[in-house]
Amino acid sequence: MxxxxxxxxxxxxxxxxxxxxxxxxxxxxxxxxxxxxxxxxRLRFAEPSHLIDISHIPGLDYIREEGGFLKIGxxxxxxxxEDLPWISERYPLLVDTTKMIADPQVRNLATxxxxxxxxxxxxxxxxxxxxxxxxxxxxxASGARTVPIDEFFTDFFTxxxxxxEILSEIRIPxxxxxxxxxxLKVERKVGDYAAAAVAVxxxxxxxxxxxxxxxxxxxVAALPTRAVNAEKALRGQQPSDALFAHVGELAADAxxxxxxxxxxAEYKLTLIRELTQRAxxxxxxxxxxxx
Amino acid sequence: xxKHSITIEINGESFxxxxxxxxxxxxFLRDDLALTGTHIGCxxxxxxxxxxxxxxxxxKACTFFAVQANxxxxxxxxxxxxxxxxxxxxxxxxxxxxxxxxxCTPGMIMRGKELLEKNPNPTEEEIRWGISGNxxxxxxxxxxxxxxxxxxxxxxEKQEEAA
Ligand SMILES: Cc1cc2nc3c(=O)[nH]c(=O)nc-3n(C[C@H](O)[C@H](O)[C@H](O)COP(=O)(O)OP(=O)(O)OC[C@H]3O[C@@H](n4cnc5c(N)ncnc54)[C@H](O)[C@@H]3O)c2cc1C
Ligand code: FES
Ligand code: FES
Numbered sequence: 001m002x003x004x005x006x007x008x009x010x011x012x013x014x015x016x017x018x019x020x021x022x023x024x025x026x027x028x029x030x031x032x033x034x035x036x037x038x039x040x041x042r043l044r045f046a047e048p049s050h051l052i053d054i055s056h057i058p059g060l061d062y063i064r065e066e067g068g069f070l071k072i073g074x075x076x077x078x079x080x081x082e083d084l085p086w087i088s089e090r091y092p093l094l095v096d097t098t099k100m101i102a103d104p105q106v107r108n109l110a111t112x113x114x115x116x117x118x119x120x121x122x123x124x125x126x127x128x129x130x131x132x133x134x135x136x137x138x139x140x141a142s143g144a145r146t147v148p149i150d151e152f153f154t155d156f157f158t159x160x161x162x163x164x165e166i167l168s169e170i171r172i173p174x175x176x177x178x179x180x181x182x183x184l185k186v187e188r189k190v191g192d193y194a195a196a197a198v199a200v201x202x203x204x205x206x207x208x209x210x211x212x213x214x215x216x217x218x219x220v221a222a223l224p225t226r227a228v229n230a231e232k233a234l235r236g237q238q239p240s241d242a243l244f245a246h247v248g249e250l251a252a253d254a255x256x257x258x259x260x261x262x263x264x265a266e267y268k269l270t271l272i273r274e275l276t277q278r279a280x281x282x283x284x285x286x287x288x289x290x291x
Numbered sequence: 292x293x294k295h296s297i298t299i300e301i302n303g304e305s306f307x308x309x310x311x312x313x314x315x316x317x318x319f320l321r322d323d324l325a326l327t328g329t330h331i332g333c334x335x336x337x338x339x340x341x342x343x344x345x346x347x348x349x350x351k352a353c354t355f356f357a358v359q360a361n362x363x364x365x366x367x368x369x370x371x372x373x374x375x376x377x378x379x380x381x382x383x384x385x386x387x388x389x390x391x392x393x394x395c396t397p398g399m400i401m402r403g404k405e406l407l408e409k410n411p412n413p414t415e416e417e418i419r420w421g422i423s424g425n426x427x428x429x430x431x432x433x434x435x436x437x438x439x440x441x442x443x444x445x446x447x448e449k450q451e452e453a454a
Contacts, residue, residue, distance in 0.1 A: 001334050002315075003313045003315075004313065005293070005312070005313050006313060007293040008293060008356065008358045031359075034354065034355065034356075034359070035336065035354060038336075038354050038355070038356070039335065039336050039354065042334065051312070053359065055359075079348075102424070103339070103424025104349065104405075104406075104420075104421060104423065104424050105342055105349050105350050105351050105424045106336070106351070106354075106424065108348045108350055109350055109354075109355070190424075191337060191423065
């Protein structure tokens with residue numbers, strides 16, 4: 001299918017990109033990897049008047065640890081996360097997530113920033129960033145602001161990004177020692193969006209109890225979802241199957257999935273219950289293996 | 292409506308053309324340049340029949356605008372044969388019966404090319420994972436995997452001979 005007409009602009013710097021967004025008004029959109037936007041344009045779900053291609057702006061695709069955070073430039077492509085050995089070692093939840101996104105060709109172009117900016121509850125990074133308690137840096141005409149991930153997703157396909165603003169950086173707090181995480185997703189086939197998925201990131205105290213835990217859920221509500229009560233129930237507890245079964249129930253309570261092509265609501269709740277338990281077990285194993 | 296003059300290096304040759312910004316790269320290749328080896332199998336970015344290499348990376352030409360490829364290097368299936376010599380991947384698909392109708396083959400070969408460049412000795416599992424973005428409705432994949440393994444062996448033999 002042929003997308004609607006638009007004008008295509010290639011800014012060389014972020015300020016130029018922001019100026020172009022202001023100049024061309026509400027219907028102008030940022031183009032990053034294009035792998036959510038172009039399919040939407042082909043289906044005429046999106047009809048932007050202008051595409052502002054930020055992929056040629058130098059210096060937006062870094063991945064580095066600095067000042068207590070893993071900093072990911074918005075244009076970092078999924079494939080880079082997948083290929084960096086130190087990311088696999090230190091951020092297993094992040095790499096688990098990337099590997100479950102789409103397929104190799106899509107990951108060669110898709111960006112982490114675009115995955116979040118799209119605001120799609122079916123995308124995989126939102127739940128992961130909830131579990132990591134990430135922050136999002138946003139740049140606009142009047143400078144930069146930082147938004148905690150819990151305030152970033154505001155409505156169905158809607159984020160805290162205002163018109164004329166660009167998501168510039170994702171910051172993940174560097175996990176303490178004895179941390180582990182895991183992303184588990186059930187999909188109908190490789191490359192599909194999740195029927196349901198669970199992101200877990202936790203850290204253990206010296207006595208083996210769970211000190212901190214983050215749990216994010218994919219595609220089981222209109223927004224990416226934090227399982228708040230499930231997280232609370234873990235804090236200060238020794239890991240056990242009974243605890244994890246209880247926490248799986250609490251995660252299902254936090255979900256409100258709908259019946260659709262990927263399964264019935266009941267099926268998805270069952271997935272959340274089970275995936276949460278498995279992700280917790282694997283995360284604890286990983287945390288114990290890294291002293 | 293916006294027109295853009297773009298220059299793209301395709302299979303080593305430079306092309307300059309006027310395109311509408313909304314023209315997808317796949318239509319540019321097939322309709323404007325008559326490079327019809329790259330196929331269109333779906334409308335949903337899912338099948339991989341349109342896979343080409345953009346600066347050496349496999350991408351889906353149906354999910355990329357021609358204007359995005361301005362000043363970039365592209366390789367399509369038409370550029371894989373060199374000097375009348377089939378590439379080891381093409382030879383592999385021939386020898387191992389890696390195709391039936393052949394519709395998915397150009398995409399499989401372009402994807403296989405990047406896969407073997409990044410990982411010259413892939414396991415079967417790694418090949419299956421590596422071609423997970425390419426659908427084949429005919430072969431059941433087993434012979435495609437053998438074809439890529441054939442090419443991997445052949446390329447490694449060549450490397451050893453050169454060393
Ligand atoms: C076949 C297929 C399968 C897929 N499967 C999955 C999957 O399983 N899981 C998954 O998570 N995703 C999946 N995706 C989506 C893919 O990961 C997208 O690439 C990603 O969601 C968006 O990133 P992008 O860089 O392509 O953004 P684009 O498509 O370029 O942009 C998406 C939206 O975000 C806006 N935007 C992008 N970057 C910025 C920025 N820096 N600042 C402000 N706004 C911005 C754009 O204006 C647009 O509205 C799939 C895509 C395809 C084609
Ligand atoms: S034509 Fe099917 S993925 Fe491009
Ligand atoms: S050989 Fe027919 S689709 Fe693959």
